[in-house]
Amino acid sequence: MKLVDLASTIRSKNAGVDHITFDVICRDRKNFERVRDSGALNRGAVAHLFGIEESRVTDFVVFEPANAIKFTIRRLRPSGGLGESDLFGSQQYAPLFDIEIP
């Protein structure tokens, strides 16, 4: 199954001026446990997906109270800098949709 079918929210947004944070919130506890326990979402996997060094994934947490997994990526340049294309960091999440969750 794909992540997009198990999650109710998949979003990205600035977290301060130097980072973009990603929230994957599951529909219910069962889906959350399936995603969490699959191991398909982890620091290495998201770094690989976005083609970035793992050191740029500054935070990766499983957030039980919200049935969520959250990670944060350091931007190469602060938001709104030269050549900016996503000021709010709000359209960086789409590639997460197709992650296969066994």
Added chain:
Amino acid sequence: MKPVRIITPTGHLGTTPLEKASFERGCAASPDFIVADSGSADIGPYPLGADKAASDEVWQRHDIEAMLLAARRLGIPLILGSASDTGTDRGVDQYVRLVREIAAEHRLGPFRLAAIYSEIPVDEIRRRFKDGATIRGLNGRPDADATTLDRTDRIVAVMGAEPIRDVLEAGAEVVIAGRSSDCAIFAAPLLNAGHSLADAFFCGKAMECASFCGEPFMGKETILGRADGTGVYLTAMHPDQRCTPASVASHAMYERLNPFREYVPGGYLDMTHCHYEQVDDKTTRVTGQTFVPSPTTWIKLEGSGKVAERALFIVGIRDPYTIANLDRAIGWAKSKLTERFGPLGQGYDVYYHVYGRDAVMQAMEPTPARAPLEVGIVVEVVCDDAARAETICHIAGKNLFYARLPDVKGTAGTAAIMSDEVLHARPAYEWTLNHVIEVADPRELFRTRFETIGA
């Protein structure tokens, strides 16, 4: 400890208007304070650096009018933080003017207004740096040095609860605060009433974006937050919205590096052991938050500086051969710029934002390009001089019309020009400071002024 009830109708006063029906419902729920945050760093570095509001004054006035009239009618204080998006002195003065105008129009008053200013001259930070202060970079940023300050046009310090607590204790009925920690504007009245740092800052953290802590997703609807010593209670005021353990916990994650810590001057709120429970259909109670004090006090500094002038040109491409060879076409266009204006990056630069391919995600785009039917290209040129930016941008765009590709069939123009004109864009600024500076007293970077408004 006295129970306190706070309502907030908007998470960013001024962006779009607050919704009056749920706000009125909140006003009927016996609130002790009306509080709203007006700030955002998401709007980019331009508004701070150039000292311009990002929001339209029409909506700022709309929201302030609704809140001021309600606060005066109910006889309760109104607290507005991060005035006019950035919280500069201009923003504080603008909001004070709006309060004065609305009060005159509705014959309100007299009431006591406190304005708290948080803009800091760059020279003041320079002086502290020369005297040995460390300007510590946040979250992996290097510490600031003299060069960083030279690149900075404007700085605001981000206040914690202390300056707001002080003016409330001195009798302020309307508080217009410069740049403020979102949660501190809610925490201040709770702390004055004797609530714990943990409950006060958690209540602020949950309420700062108003109805974003409820479900289903709605913006600009009113939330009631209250604390009585047995936890923090959050209630949605819109008839179709609820605050649930999932919605409140989800909001704890929103726009943050991680969901467990919120730093404020003097320590951090720890949400690791928060317990969320539904206590009635629309209300969630949160307990278990703690506050971890730090031995020293650090105040956040936000700084922005101008980098360059900008100009834009828009073209579209439909020819599948040109689309398939787009990088070659762009490469050719760039080579012509280099020929005329010298190497890219020396005095000017150009960005070809290719919508339909990878404009949005750029280097982070993992999906191999599928040949799109059309692409739209926004050509962006940055340069110290505005006239030169325009000259270069026109050529940078038009060169896609003349792109030389070996097998191109359409030899009468290889791009669709939407309008043969260069669009003037606002100058480019950059966030130069996202740092903290140590202070002896959390009030020392802020200035307060009282004024009596109305007859």
